[in-house]
Amino acid sequence: MKTVAVVGASLAGLYAARALRAEGYDGRLVIIGDELHRPYDRPPLSKEFLTGAMDEDQLALSDAGEEAELNAEWLLGVRAQGLDARGRALRLDGGRTVTADGVVIATGATPRRLPGAAALSGVHTLRTLDDARALRAELTGRQSARVVVVGAGFIGSEVASSCVALGHHVTVVEAAPLPLLPQLGEAMATICASLHADRGVRLITGTSVAALSGAGAVTGVQLTDGRLLPADVVVVGIGAAPTTGWLDGSALAVDDGVLCDGGGVTTLPQVVAVGDVARVAGTRSEHWTSATEQPTVAVRNLLAGRTVEAARPLPYFWSDQYGVRIQFAGRRPADCTVRITDGTPEERSFLAVYERPDGTVTAALALNRPRAFMRLRRELTSGVPAGHASRSR
Amino acid sequence: MLPKSELKGALVIPVCHLDDLPEGESVRLSTEPPIAVFRTAGALYAIDDTCSHQDASLSEGWLEGCFVECPLHAALFDLRTGQPTCLPARRPVRTHRVSVDDSGFVHVEVAADARAATREGSAA
């Protein structure tokens, strides 16, 4: 291979570039990213960066030394517009083309927006550093603002937590009867939902947003149940869709993500997909750890020209809310039940295991219980039966 | 050789009795910055407790040989040097000297640069 192009200059794209060099690829490496910034880490954007505990320079995923070693051509602030049917030519902004023998798709996901949001100031989504800068400026420029967060998923909940820490009055609106139900199941989702009240955040569930009110600047959120929530700032955290629009007209199969086999290989053998944009063997993850793990295998397959390796890493994610660290690892089959083995929900510190009817542990959830969680996560990863799940180290 | 006054001024923190720190265990000292003390199969080590990557306590990590794995994103640190051996950590954590006195009590001598950082931290 003479040229490999990585589209998307963020977490998965950077890890793919690293993996290419680590595998000994010494050809031309082009990294195309539509943000102007060098790769940076997104998880702190809703947490430490928003509260001001972390600065912009601490978000960097790489440094000058490493970048020199990678020896890549960085095309930043440049959007890929399309991939030709053979998967060899990338069309870029301004009519430029990059021809490559291998392509890594790492374009991540794009937040869903509310209709009418674009016309009003004070309405935010949070995905990029620029989004976070704008939201942080708005939150630190005011005191005791009324903030409405739409969506009580992980990002929405973290934003709510950060806003409270900054002294604002926060209401969270969630359309589902219970947030995080698909991720955690009813019992654990109920516990996580109760964290909002710990810091005086009002959580309204089972109601969606009918409209945003205001002229020029947002003044309130109109709910479908008729209520009007006054708001100075609105943050919309209603999920993200994989960024695949630019692949329209390519030969790749796309269905809520770029379809790949278990090795990250798409319908074209010289094109792989990694990170939030990739639907790997039927599953699309939107987690930091998947974006860092998938590139290793995908890049090996890319260099081999076919799938020589597949991986099924244990899903893992964390979230920090209201001073509580939530960690989850594993899978939740439909027939599993959940049981707390260490600590209690009341002390906001416990470990829970998800088990099949035969007692096999398939997943673990911890709130402020990192040690016990880590032990179980390792056992789940290694496949050694977690028979002593209830014993903390 | 350090000048005597410096030696005298060395910040030495009592940790616990060796018997209270079994092999494979760790203890976190609420110093500023916090310090993690580990007892491995053959030795005692002390490093800064906060991961050099982001906000996680290494004393909660997974101890394997003379390495500890961060409980948040799995960076691995060499307890002997404080150097990370894999991503996402790219900077070392500070190491501190550990000693055991005649009665079997464990002490940590806080590294000088850590103390400088402490002074800056408390002044700010």
Ligand SMILES: Cc1cc2nc3c(=O)[nH]c(=O)nc-3n(C[C@H](O)[C@H](O)[C@H](O)COP(=O)(O)OP(=O)(O)OC[C@H]3O[C@@H](n4cnc5c(N)ncnc54)[C@H](O)[C@@H]3O)c2cc1C
């Ligand atoms: C606020 C926030 C908090 C999070 N917190 C956590 C957490 O606590 N725990 C956790 O596990 N995960 C968390 N995540 C998720 C994690 O950050 C993502 O899973 C990870 O960023 C995915 O990496 P990626 O490289 O696949 O995609 P992204 O990081 O989204 O990067 C994709 C890049 O591609 C660029 N791009 C898109 N289209 C094009 C194009 N056509 N041409 C060129 N470039 C393009 C985008 O601009 C972007 O820079 C969080 C995410 C956010 C936004």
Ligand code: FES
């Ligand atoms: S906080 Fe330790 S590896 Fe990220």
